[in-house]
Amino acid sequence: MSDLSAGAATLPDDVLISVRNLKKYFPIQAGWLRRKVGDVKAIDDVSLDIRKGETMGLVGESGSGKSTVARLMLRAYSLTGGSILFRQSDGSVIDVSNLTDRQMRSLRREMQMIFQDPYSSLNPRMNLLELVGEPLVIHGVGTQAEIRDRVAELLEVVGLRPEFLNRYPHAFSGGQRQRIGIARALALNPSFIAADEAVSALDVSVAAQNINLLQDLQEKFGLTYLFITHDLGMVEHIADRVGVMYLGRLLEVAPTEQLFSKPLHPYTEALMAAVPQPDPRGNRTRKRVPLKGEIANAANPPAGCAFHPRCPYAQPRCSAEVPALRAVEGGRQVRCHFAEELSLAGAVA
Numbered sequence: 001m002s003d004l005s006a007g008a009a010t011l012p013d014d015v016l017i018s019v020r021n022l023k024k025y026f027p028i029q030a031g032w033l034r035r036k037v038g039d040v041k042a043i044d045d046v047s048l049d050i051r052k053g054e055t056m057g058l059v060g061e062s063g064s065g066k067s068t069v070a071r072l073m074l075r076a077y078s079l080t081g082g083s084i085l086f087r088q089s090d091g092s093v094i095d096v097s098n099l100t101d102r103q104m105r106s107l108r109r110e111m112q113m114i115f116q117d118p119y120s121s122l123n124p125r126m127n128l129l130e131l132v133g134e135p136l137v138i139h140g141v142g143t144q145a146e147i148r149d150r151v152a153e154l155l156e157v158v159g160l161r162p163e164f165l166n167r168y169p170h171a172f173s174g175g176q177r178q179r180i181g182i183a184r185a186l187a188l189n190p191s192f193i194a195a196d197e198a199v200s201a202l203d204v205s206v207a208a209q210n211i212n213l214l215q216d217l218q219e220k221f222g223l224t225y226l227f228i229t230h231d232l233g234m235v236e237h238i239a240d241r242v243g244v245m246y247l248g249r250l251l252e253v254a255p256t257e258q259l260f261s262k263p264l265h266p267y268t269e270a271l272m273a274a275v276p277q278p279d280p281r282g283n284r285t286r287k288r289v290p291l292k293g294e295i296a297n298a299a300n301p302p303a304g305c306a307f308h309p310r311c312p313y314a315q316p317r318c319s320a321e322v323p324a325l326r327a328v329e330g331g332r333q334v335r336c337h338f339a340e341e342l343s344l345a346g347a348v349a
């Protein structure tokens with residue numbers, strides 16, 4: 001057992017991390033005295049299980065709350081409500097939401113994040129030994145010589161030459177810098193990695209190489225990923241399951257293949273329709289329902305289903321009543337009053 005108390009928390013055996021009724025409200029302040037005048041409901045009642053060894057994709061337009069979910073999981077932010085359960089490497093389950101900063105520091109060995117911008121996320125004044133070795137130094141793991149060996153090993157693992165140890169980030173390309181970030185994230189042998197738009201700043205071919213690297217590392221080290229991206233093509237390639245977010249809520253969660261072959265939520269359909277989809281097999285009849293309008297302001301979300309002002313199938317009930325995220329066939333979940341009717345009528349997909 002680690003020093004983090006397991007408490008009474010339990011999780012199904014195959015689940016690594018479970019987010020339950022998660023909420024994050026950011027205060028809106030106004031005026032000279034910065035008085036609180038309202039809240040941005042960045043995350044409003046998100047529940048999600050991520051299984052051991054899987055890649056969970058999270059998609060949605062900018063401002064839908066994807067990054068905030070990841071930051072909450074790693075407790076970069078405090079929670080407004082809900083809980084986050086995490087299975088540690090010794091099998092015990094802890095409630096991350098209740099941990100002190102000290103306990104959280106210890107848990108960060110197991111939960112890591114890879115950041116979007118490989119140019120600004122690495123301290124330019126630190127060489128590779130310092131950058132990749134820093135987590136080991138902070139956690140007091142190993143002597144100087146051991147840290148040097150471990151960093152050299154990590155560089156090899158991510159496809160960089162170990163003799164680069166004394167070089168600084170400016171000597172590397174964007175793709176290589178991303179790999180430095182990955183090596184750093186791997187230093188403490190995590191089981192969970194949240195990748196927030198990890199490769200979106202890179203050229204397509206470099207992004208593809210780094211995605212392949214992440215997939216190889218997943219297999220090699222049994223990693224579990226939360227993969228946040230705007231790029232539906234990428235999520236289709238990398239994710240086992242996908243969550244679709246809109247204005248702080250999950251609107252649909254489904255195994256990737258099912259989601260792409262038959263979206264159940266009109267928002268998922270609209271997101272997919274916005275992406276040109278060459279289909280060599282010719283067996284997908286994806287209708288093009290363009291996404292009209294813009295995502296609403298999270299400080300002032302529409303009543304009822306937040307998507308209803310943009311939904312081509314909206315009914316009066318949609319503006320009056322918030323739909324629940326509910327289980328439907330095939331291990332899928334959807335937050336739409338009319339998902340079955342639309343699907344049966346062939347409206348969606």
Ligand SMILES: Nc1ncnc2c1ncn2[C@@H]1O[C@H](COP(=O)(O)OP(=O)(O)OP(=O)(O)O)[C@@H](O)[C@H]1O
Nearest residue numbers: 026040042060061062063064065066067068069298
């Ligand atoms: N620190 C903060 N203070 C106030 N509001 C915030 C903060 N962080 C995020 N928000 C708001 O929370 C909402 C969700 O933001 P978030 O960055 O999680 O969305 P996202 O889906 O990751 O978007 P993007 O793809 O642009 O990163 C947005 O309305 C955003 O303006």
